[in-house]
Amino acid sequence: MTRRRLPEWFLLLLPAIIVIAAVVLIPLIFSLYSSFTPYKLTRPSTLWTWVGTYNYEKILTDAKFWTAFGRTVLFLTIALNLEMLLGLGIALMVNKVTWGQRTLRTVVMFPMMFSPILVGFQFKFIFNDNIGLVNNALQSMGFNVALPWLVDGKLAMFSILFAEVWMSTSVFAILILAGLFAIPRDPLEAAKVDGCTPFQSFRHITLPFLMPFIYIAMTIRSLDVARAYDIVQIMTGGGPARRTELLWTLMSRTGYVDARMGLANAMGYVSIILSVVFTIYFFRKLTAARAQIGMEG
Amino acid sequence: MTEVTLSNVVKFYGKHQALHGINLDISDGEFVVLVGPSGCGKSTTLRMIAGLEDISGGEISIGGRVVNDLPPRDRNISMVFQNYALYPHMTVRENLGFSLKIAKKDEAEITKAVDEAAGILGLAELMDRKPAALSGGQRQRVAMGRAIVRHPDVFLFDEPLSNLDAKLRTQMRVEIKKLHQKVGNTIIYVTHDQIEAMTLADRIVLMQDGHIVQVGTPLELFNTPLNTFVATFIGSPPMNLIDGVVSGTSSIKLAGGLSVPVPASARGQVHSGQQVKFGFRADNLMPYGHAVEEEGERADLELTVTLTEPLGTETILFTDIAGTEVQGKMLNPRPVRPGEVLKFRLMLDKCHVFDATSTDAIRG
Numbered sequence: 037m038t039r040r041r042l043p044e045w046f047l048l049l050l051p052a053i054i055v056i057a058a059v060v061l062i063p064l065i066f067s068l069y070s071s072f073t074p075y076k077l078t079r080p081s082t083l084w085t086w087v088g089t090y091n092y093e094k095i096l097t098d099a100k101f102w103t104a105f106g107r108t109v110l111f112l113t114i115a116l117n118l119e120m121l122l123g124l125g126i127a128l129m130v131n132k133v134t135w136g137q138r139t140l141r142t143v144v145m146f147p148m149m150f151s152p153i154l155v156g157f158q159f160k161f162i163f164n165d166n167i168g169l170v171n172n173a174l175q176s177m178g179f180n181v182a183l184p185w186l187v188d189g190k191l192a193m194f195s196i197l198f199a200e201v202w203m204s205t206s207v208f209a210i211l212i213l214a215g216l217f218a219i220p221r222d223p224l225e226a227a228k229v230d231g232c233t234p235f236q237s238f239r240h241i242t243l244p245f246l247m248p249f250i251y252i253a254m255t256i257r258s259l260d261v262a263r264a265y266d267i268v269q270i271m272t273g274g275g276p277a278r279r280t281e282l283l284w285t286l287m288s289r290t291g292y293v294d295a296r297m298g299l300a301n302a303m304g305y306v307s308i309i310l311s312v313v314f315t316i317y318f319f320r321k322l323t324a325a326r327a328q329i330g331m332e333g
Numbered sequence: 334m335t336e337v338t339l340s341n342v343v344k345f346y347g348k349h350q351a352l353h354g355i356n357l358d359i360s361d362g363e364f365v366v367l368v369g370p371s372g373c374g375k376s377t378t379l380r381m382i383a384g385l386e387d388i389s390g391g392e393i394s395i396g397g398r399v400v401n402d403l404p405p406r407d408r409n410i411s412m413v414f415q416n417y418a419l420y421p422h423m424t425v426r427e428n429l430g431f432s433l434k435i436a437k438k439d440e441a442e443i444t445k446a447v448d449e450a451a452g453i454l455g456l457a458e459l460m461d462r463k464p465a466a467l468s469g470g471q472r473q474r475v476a477m478g479r480a481i482v483r484h485p486d487v488f489l490f491d492e493p494l495s496n497l498d499a500k501l502r503t504q505m506r507v508e509i510k511k512l513h514q515k516v517g518n519t520i521i522y523v524t525h526d527q528i529e530a531m532t533l534a535d536r537i538v539l540m541q542d543g544h545i546v547q548v549g550t551p552l553e554l555f556n557t558p559l560n561t562f563v564a565t566f567i568g569s570p571p572m573n574l575i576d577g578v579v580s581g582t583s584s585i586k587l588a589g590g591l592s593v594p595v596p597a598s599a600r601g602q603v604h605s606g607q608q609v610k611f612g613f614r615a616d617n618l619m620p621y622g623h624a625v626e627e628e629g630e631r632a633d634l635e636l637t638v639t640l641t642e643p644l645g646t647e648t649i650l651f652t653d654i655a656g657t658e659v660q661g662k663m664l665n666p667r668p669v670r671p672g673e674v675l676k677f678r679l680m681l682d683k684c685h686v687f688d689a690t691s692t693d694a695i696r697g
Contacts, residue, residue, distance in 0.1 A: 220416075220418075222414050222416050222417075222418030223418050223419070223420050223421070225385050225412075225414070225418065226412070226414060226418040226419075226420070226479075227420075227431075228384070228385065228404070228405040228406065229383055229384075229385070229405045229406075229410065229411060229412045230406075230411070230431055230432035230435060230479070230483075231405075231406040231432050231435045231436055231483075232406060232435055233406065236435055240420075240431070240435075241420065244422045245422075328422045329421050329422040
């Protein structure tokens, strides 16, 4: 009797298949399955109760979820645009520097080197209404105020945004700087001879060349910001009274604090749409921008 | 009227001096070619005229106006770059019209100027393509088109043909010359190729190590080179040079013992015992029966051919005089085998004598 042997290609791929299955596939299927159950971490047996789309229906009508969703989109939009503009500015300035540029480039990257948790703690201290740097500075300049930076809903959102922008502007700065280094010198010189002012050269030559780099940074950062959790959790914990609740703080609260894992997983699947939409959007833009400057041709 | 004048122009890169006091007057409508080996400062000079490089000292004026501190956009020049420098994100039409758009000309005027330039250069078919979809020669033409739509005072060409293959280069050379005859503007053209310089220029400016060595018409540089550098740089094949010593007042003893009379042009200018280089072009060393019929003082030499380069209408013959490899020419060529001994005639009154130490030509 001959034993049936597995084909060679399958054997060779098997380790990879096992790892991917264990790390990605099974958790993915499990979480998808659990989003159709009322699974509570405190009552494991609930995992076997099938409730169909109940969780999804609940989410679709849940104002708290959609508020967090909308706030995340808003946060994402403001953060990305601010970071892009600031990063572009920094990159253009660093590009002009002739002496000590390497050092400066390293300095620009410092904020990226800190753990977001630490950045969160740092800004939690800076914006503290009693002992924080900002309020102290305001008071010693003669403003007799103690602004509730992390308590007032709008100010707290601003504070988080500030921390996020501080930490991640350098991602844009570095990628755009790489783009600036890659720009051929000839078209810029041709533009000068063709009568362009420095601003016109930037507008018509430099910027089209930078767009692919900007969109790459946008794609990376949109995924980053869409899953913003650490800074928010540390600085405000989504509070006060859910006024800084973003998708991920809401989900983790639902899953781990309220122990309603089934519902949290369902939220996760709905909010993935957000990341997918942003990624597709920026990739489209990226492809168009690359075609525009002839990188495809 | 757009003369271009360079007076005592100097360029430093840090401590390195790239240009040493360049003086040059270019008159309106003239086609001037700056030529020289790489690193001689020709491109730097051009880029300073364009305003892409700072001027470390001296003065450049275009049309009587000193432009030292003017940005390129205020100099009314246009430039064709070696790598074409087209805007890759624009179509040919947009590339051509870009400078006019920047100058805020109205749409109809831009279209008219662009179509006119496209007509001159045969670009009409390509107007909607992007540079990536063009061949090297087409890109070159777009670059030239971009330069002519603006009707600038001066055209600057920075080695525009060096990225093209030999055939296309010859073709574009003719087009550039036609273009100059058509538009009649002042053109300053940089190249390292002496053939381009010879064929295009009204006047050639030959540069070496940041100095101008000689300025003159192509024929002046060819016929009366000021020193051995000019003699070997201009003309193909380069001028043959043989070491020698003046003996008496009327003859030169070449290394290897051969003796030739001092050419008429240098007679009375040399002194006995002077170390010299004796120079002549391949055209003046021809085998009997395959030479131009001409009158004049001549010397007959029996020489062994070591190598041949057939070119069709003529064959370049490599041979040896007094241990120095020299090149001669054979008209209406017949096949010649290496090792064959031929009787050559050397036209003595067309020969040159250079001082061996200063390398300067000795001429009356």
